[in-house]
Amino acid sequence: MHPMHPTSSAQFEASRSGTVPAPEQVRDDVWAVAQRMPGGHLPYSLLYLLRDSDRAFHVIDPGWDSDANWDALTAVLTSLDASPADVRSITATHLHPDHIGLADRLRRASGAPLQLHETEAAAIGSPFVTPQAAEAVERLVETWGVPIERRREIVRVADQASRFVAPRADRTLVDGERLDIPGFDLRALLTPGHTSGHLCLREGARRLLFTGDHLLPMMHAGLGLGAPTASNPLADYLWGLQRVSAFSDHEVLPGHGYRFRGVTVRAAASAEHHLRRSREVVAVLADAPDSSNWEIAARLTWTAGWHNLTNFFLYSALAQTAMHRNYLERTAERL
Numbered sequence: 001m002h003p004m005h006p007t008s009s010a011q012f013e014a015s016r017s018g019t020v021p022a023p024e025q026v027r028d029d030v031w032a033v034a035q036r037m038p039g040g041h042l043p044y045s046l047l048y049l050l051r052d053s054d055r056a057f058h059v060i061d062p063g064w065d066s067d068a069n070w071d072a073l074t075a076v077l078t079s080l081d082a083s084p085a086d087v088r089s090i091t092a093t094h095l096h097p098d099h100i101g102l103a104d105r106l107r108r109a110s111g112a113p114l115q116l117h118e119t120e121a122a123a124i125g126s127p128f129v130t131p132q133a134a135e136a137v138e139r140l141v142e143t144w145g146v147p148i149e150r151r152r153e154i155v156r157v158a159d160q161a162s163r164f165v166a167p168r169a170d171r172t173l174v175d176g177e178r179l180d181i182p183g184f185d186l187r188a189l190l191t192p193g194h195t196s197g198h199l200c201l202r203e204g205a206r207r208l209l210f211t212g213d214h215l216l217p218m219m220h221a222g223l224g225l226g227a228p229t230a231s232n233p234l235a236d237y238l239w240g241l242q243r244v245s246a247f248s249d250h251e252v253l254p255g256h257g258y259r260f261r262g263v264t265v266r267a268a269a270s271a272e273h274h275l276r277r278s279r280e281v282v283a284v285l286a287d288a289p290d291s292s293n294w295e296i297a298a299r300l301t302w303t304a305g306w307h308n309l310t311n312f313f314l315y316s317a318l319a320q321t322a323m324h325r326n327y328l329e330r331t332a333e334r335l
C-alpha cells in the first residue's frame with residue numbers, strides 16, 4: 001500500500017496554516033479552485049473545473065454562494081479565455097451548502113444543468129430540510145433520554161439547519177453512469193454515509209478520484225448529515241470506503257484540504273476512526289446495558305469534553321452515538 005502524501009504543497013501549506021490557496025492546475029484540462037467558506041470551521045472548499053475536448057467547461061462542487069466565490073470562479077474562467085456562459089454542466093457530490101450553494105447562480109448564468117445522484121436529488125425537499133425537522137427532532141430527544149432542560153437547545157439546532165434548501169437538480173445520476181464530458185472518462189461512484197446520496201467521481205483515463213466529503217486528508221467525514229434513511233450511515237460509509245479503496249493508483253481530489261495519494265491508507269484510517277467509537281459504545285453497553293443514548297454519550301471521550309458540548313455539537317454527539325448504537329444492533333460482526 002502506498003503511504004498517504006500530499007500532491008500539492010500549496011494546498012497542503014494553506015490547509016495547515018488556515019489560509020486559502022490560489023487556484024492551481026491539476027492536469028492539462030483540470031483545475032482546482034479554493035472557494036471561501038463562512039464560519040471559520042474550515043476556510044475553504046475545493047471547486048474543480050474540467051475543460052472538455054470541445055473547449056467547454058464543467059464544474060464539480062461550485063462552493064458556497066457568495067460574491068467572492070463567484071468572482072473567483074469567473075477570474076479563473078477569464079484567465080482561460082472563457083466565461084461562466086461556457087459552462088456545460090454542474091455536478092455536486094452532495095447537497096451541503098459549501099458544495100452546492102453557488103450552483104443556482106452558475107446555472108442561471110450558463111444554462112448548464114445541475115446534476116446529483118438520484119438519492120441526493122430526492123433528499124432535497126425531504127422532511128429533514130423543512131420545518132418538520134424540528135418536530136422530528138423533538139421526538140428524537142425524548143427517545144434519546146435527553147434531560148428536559150437540554151431539549152430546547154437541540155431542537156433549535158435542527159430548526160436552524162433546515163433553513164438552507166439546496167437548489168433542485170435538473171438531472172439525476174445513477175451509480176456507474178458515465179458523465180457527458182467529451183474527452184473525459186468520468187463516472188459516478190455512489191458513496192453514501194456522509195449524506196445518503198453522496199457521490200464520488202472517478203476519472204479513469206487521468207486516474208483521478210473526486211471524493212467530495214467522503215474522504216478528506218485532514219479530518220474524517222461526519223456521518224448521517226443528509227436526509228435520514230432506513231440504512232445505517234456508518235454501514236453505508238464503510239461500504240463506500242471499500243469502493244474507493246479499489247483505486248489505489250488514483251490521485252484524490254477532495255472537497256476540502258489538499259489533494260493527495262494513498263487513498264487505500266486514508267480510507268482504512270477513516271474506517272478505524274469510526275469503528276473505534278463503535279467499540280467505545282460496546283464497552284459502555286457491556287457495563288450498563290440499559291443506558292439511554294444520553295447516558296452512553298456522556299461516557300464517551302469527546303475532544304472538547306462532554307460537558308463543553310452545546311448546541312450543534314451536542315446534537316451531533318447524540319446523533320453519532322445513536323448511529324453507532326444502531327450499527328451495533330444491526331451488525332453481527334465483532335469489532
Ligand SMILES: [Zn+2]
Pocket residue numbers: 094096194213
Ligand atoms: Zn458535506
